[in-house]
Amino acid sequence: MxxxxxxxxxxxxxxFEQALVDLLPHHGWEKEVLVQPTEEDLIQNWAKILFDxxxxxxxxxxxxxxxxxxRQIIDQVNLCDxxxxxxxxxxxxxxxxxxxxxxxxxxxxxxxxxxxxxxxEISAGQSRYQIARQPRFKAxxxxxxxxxxxxxxxxxxxxxxxxxxxxSKVDVSQATFQIKRxxxxxxxxxxxxxxxxxxxxxxxxxxLYFANPGKEENFKPEFYFHWEDFNNTVxxxxxxxxxxxxxxxxxxxxIGYYTIAHCQDNTLQLKLALMEGPDFPIALGVIRxxxxxxxxxxxxxxxxxxxxKKKYHNFQELLMTNxxxxxx
Numbered sequence: 001m002x003x004x005x006x007x008x009x010x011x012x013x014x015x016f017e018q019a020l021v022d023l024l025p026h027h028g029w030e031k032e033v034l035v036q037p038t039e040e041d042l043i044q045n046w047a048k049i050l051f052d053x054x055x056x057x058x059x060x061x062x063x064x065x066x067x068x069x070x071r072q073i074i075d076q077v078n079l080c081d082x083x084x085x086x087x088x089x090x091x092x093x094x095x096x097x098x099x100x101x102x103x104x105x106x107x108x109x110x111x112x113x114x115x116x117x118x119x120x121e122i123s124a125g126q127s128r129y130q131i132a133r134q135p136r137f138k139a140x141x142x143x144x145x146x147x148x149x150x151x152x153x154x155x156x157x158x159x160x161x162x163x164x165x166x167x168s169k170v171d172v173s174q175a176t177f178q179i180k181r182x183x184x185x186x187x188x189x190x191x192x193x194x195x196x197x198x199x200x201x202x203x204x205x206x207x208l209y210f211a212n213p214g215k216e217e218n219f220k221p222e223f224y225f226h227w228e229d230f231n232n233t234v235x236x237x238x239x240x241x242x243x244x245x246x247x248x249x250x251x252x253x254x255i256g257y258y259t260i261a262h263c264q265d266n267t268l269q270l271k272l273a274l275m276e277g278p279d280f281p282i283a284l285g286v287i288r289x290x291x292x293x294x295x296x297x298x299x300x301x302x303x304x305x306x307x308x309k310k311k312y313h314n315f316q317e318l319l320m321t322n323x324x325x326x327x328x
Contacts, residue, residue, distance in 0.1 A: 013167040028248025034132040046157030063104035119256025122249040130154040175201035
C-alpha cells in the first residue's frame with residue numbers, strides 16, 4: 001500500500017481488505033473478527049447471541065437453542081419471499097419458536113418470542129456489531145461451486161451488510177458485477193445470507209451502495225448511490241465511507257430506519273431514490289416488493305393461450321382433419 005497525495009493506493013485487494021477490517025473497530029465494530037465462517041458457523045454464532053439476549057425465564061432461561069429450534073428460525077427466514085418481507089421480518093424485532101429443548105422445563109412445548117433486533121438500541125442495550133471476513137458461500141446451483149465473499153457486517157448475529165472490494169484503479173462496477181454474480185448463483189436466495197439488506201461495492205477511490213434488489217434482473221444502476229456530504233459532494237475516500245456510512249450508529253440506523261419497505265405504490269421507490277439534499281432527505285435504501293408472474297408462469301400462460309387458439313390439440317386430432325389422403 002502506498003500513499004499518493006493522501007489517497008491510499010492498494011496494489012492487492014487483500015491489502016485493502018485488511019485495512020478495512022482494521023479500521024472498522026475504530027468506528028463501533030467489535031475487534032474480534034469471524035474469519036472465513038461457513039453458513040453453519042454464522043448460524044451457530046447467531047444462536048449464541050439469541051441465547052445471550054433472551055435469558056428471561058419465560059424465553060430461553062438457561063437452556064441454549066437446539067439445532068431444530070434454529071431450523072425453525074431459518075425456515076421463517078426462507079419464507080420471506082422478497083427483500084420487502086425480509087426487511088419487515090428484521091424490523092419486526094421478534095421471532096417465534098416452539099421450544100423443544102427438554103432441559104427447559106418451564107417452556108418445553110410452548111411458543112416463545114425471541115428478540116432479534118431493536119432499531120432504538122444503537123450502541124446500547126443488547127446490540128452486537130460483528131465483522132465477518134471472507135464468509136464462505138455455497139451456491140444453490142450445483143455448478144456454482146463454493147466461493148468466499150470479502151466482508152460482511154453483522155448486527156445481533158444477522159448478516160445485514162455485504163461489502164465487495166476491488167483494489168485501486170479497478171472500476172467499482174467490477175464489484176457490483178461480483179455481487180450480481182453471487183445473486184445469480186443463489187448465494188443470497190436462502191438461509192442466513194438471505195438476510196443481507198444492503199450491498200456495498202467499494203474501491204479505495206469510489207464506493208456505491210444499494211438496497212438488496214432480490215433478483216438478478218432487478219439490479220439497476222440508477223439505484224446505486226454514492227455517499228455524499230451535506231453539500232452534495234461525493235465522498236470518494238474509503239476511510240470517510242467507513243467513518244460516515246459504515247460506522248455505528250449510522251449502519252444500525254441504516255437497517256432500522258433508513259431502508260424503506262413499501263409494497264403498494266409502484267412509483268414511490270423512484271421518487272424516493274431521486275430525492276436530493278438539501279431540500280429533501282436522502283433515502284439510503286429503497287426496497288420494492290413487486291407482485292408479478294414469474295418468468296415460468298408467463299411462458300406457461302403464453303403456451304396455453306396459443307394451444308387454445310389451435311383447431312387441433314394433439315396428433316390424433318391432426319390426423320382426423322379434412323386434409324387427409326388415402327394411399328393405395
